[in-house]
Amino acid sequence: MKDVYDVTIIGGGPAGLFAAFYAGLREMKVKVIEAHSELGGKVRVYPEKMIWDVGGMPPVSGLSFIEQMIEQGLTFNPTVELDQTITKMNKLDTDIFELETDKDKKHYSRTVIMAVGGGVIDPIKLDIDNAFSYEKSNLYYHVQSIKDFKDKRVLISGGSSSAVDWANEIAPIAQQVLLVYRGDNLKTHESDISKLKANNVVSLENTEITALLGDKEIEEVSLRNNKTNSIKNLPVDAVLVNHGYHRQHQLMTESGLSIELKDDYFIKGNVLGESNIQGLYGAGDILSHEGKLHLIAGAFQDAANAVNSAKRHIEPSAERFAMVSSHNKRFTEKNKEYLYKK
Structure with a gap:
């Protein structure tokens, strides 16, 4: 041996x-x-x-x-x-x-x-066919450096306290932060939700990502309201996902x-x-x-x-x-x- x-x-x-x-x-x-x-x-x-x-x-x-x-x-x-x-x-x-x-x-x-x-x-990843192809460009499952999001339009998917923390940390340096989550309420403290408002973070409840659009990078995201089934596309520079582990x-x-x-x-x-x-x-x-x-x-x-x-x-x-x-x-x-x- x-x-x-x-x-x-x-x-x-x-x-x-x-x-x-x-x-x-x-x-x-x-x-x-x-x-x-x-x-x-x-x-x-x-x-x-x-x-x-x-x-x-x-x-x-x-x-x-x-x-x-x-x-x-x-x-x-x-x-x-x-x-x-x-x-x-x-x-x-x-x-x-x-x-x-x-x-x-x-x-x-x-x-x-x-x-x-x-x-x-291991992070729970987006269950979307082409999501993997964007992981080396502008689809993120971790925040390695907040500077990665400087002056960018950032969409964050997730309703946990971690997702809210990310939104509040990124908002001061980003051009815009949009937080989408599938439920009716964010799972975090009221003070953190108040901070989202102070940081001008837009939150969309009952909303989930249905498609990522773009060539080598994500340029647009399709969002679906899971109560009305309405779809809308939004331009983004980065997508950050926190759906748990x-x-x-x-x-x-x-x-x-x-x-x-x-x-x-x-x-x-x-x-x-x-x-x-x-x-x-x-x-x-x-x-x-x-x-x-x-x-x-x-x-x-x-x-x-x-x-x-x-x-x-x-x-x-x-x-x-x-x-x-x-x-x-x-x-x-x-x-x-x-x-x-x-």
């Missing part, structure tokens, strides 16, 4: 990246497997939103936070596998975990840390292991990240235990606890915790690099 790792971390979001860092600090051989083509996890859904609640860190945008998490997570050079979704997980007679992916690859590990958050998130949960229920779950998805564990399966741990939103803190700061503590548990599972005589960074010799040379840069 080749390339058996000390710990394989499934998920490259905040919990997974901090687990990779902390496991490297504990001199473990680490692999990170991420289903998407980039690390960062759910934070990539809101790259320009400000994050205020990470201890000791001033407000930081989602994108900047992702960059910093990745830099820290890769400090000790873990192996990183992107664009791979774990489909099966079993334990071999040798007490080694065998992980199979949708790319027909197998990975082997002495311990596993599940850090998959709420599941693999698909979440892939199969791994937890179809893994091949009898993982004890809460609500058919979340790992029932404890504050040390331990599940009912020896050598399998949880960190971040996927882990459920009494006293759980659903903040990024809580994900960091989960990650460290899971790594410490994994380390002692492999090496029972190991210290319970890693030495703190201010006294840890593993940072001696790295500290010089940072000091000299400054």
Whole structure:
């Protein structure tokens, strides 16, 4: 059997990246497997939103936070596998975990840390025949940069609080913002709806997109009122869709292991990240235990606890915790690099 790792971390979001860092600090051989083509996890859904609640860190945008998490997570050079979704997980007679992916690859590990958050998130896309052809031009499912919409006529489809947030953030720099949604009411706070009016965002209820028109880019959108069945075409420069997300949960229920779950998805564990399966741990939103803190700061503590548990599972005589960074010799040379840069 080749390339058996000390710990394989499934998920490259905040919990997974901090687990990779902390496991490297504990001199473990680490692999990170991420289903998407980039690390960062759910934070990539809101790259320009400000994050205020990470201890000791001033407000930081989602994108900047992702960059910093990745830099820290890769400090000790873990192996990183992107664009791979774990489909099966079993334990071999040798007490080694065998992980199979949708790319027909197998990975082997002495311990596993599940850090998959709420599941693999994929946006629900427009169910229109030619929609895919516009995804590389002016059809968006995420806001990577608000500047993409500067001085443009933007149509946003969706009635959730996220769609309303997008409208309010884009409106100050856009030429015009139109928000359409299929229901009778927006699913957000009254204060956000008042802000839409203050930002001159036009909202159309009971309205949905039926066609995208244009050659290489969307030039017009056909809208249908689902109560009157009337159709009208409007010129646009960009279309932004927020219809929610698909979440892939199969791994937890179809893994091949009898993982004890809460609500058919979340790992029932404890504050040390331990599940009912020896050598399998949880960190971040996927882990459920009494006293759980659903903040990024809580994900960091989960990650460290899971790594410490994994380390002692492999090496029972190991210290319970890693030495703190201010006294840890593993940072001696790295500290010089940072000091000299400054």
